Amino acid sequence: MACLERTQVQLTQEQMRALREIGAQRGLPVAELVREAVEGWLLRERWISWEEQKARALAVTGRFSSGSADASGEHDAYLGEAFST
Helix, strand or coil, X not given: CCCCCCCCCCCCHHHHHHHHHHHHXXXXXXXXXXXXXXXXXXXXXXXXXXXXXXXXXXXXXXXXXXXXCCHHHHHHHHHHHHXXX
16 A cells, blocks of 8 residues: 555535444445545546556557558548547
């Protein structure tokens, strides 16, 4: 697990009640539920660090084939066609 930083968050009584109930059902502390929620929000917002973006791009480089011999030279034209339909 990554190094954790302490922070303070103010929640409504209803939010805390719900988190405690869910935590009890799942056997998890409220802090873990909050971390999961933040992670989910970051993924939905598509926030990915620059280092992670680079790592993901490098991981897929050369792994797929377009079936076209001129894709690297004509990718703008192909992209334009794909978005115009």
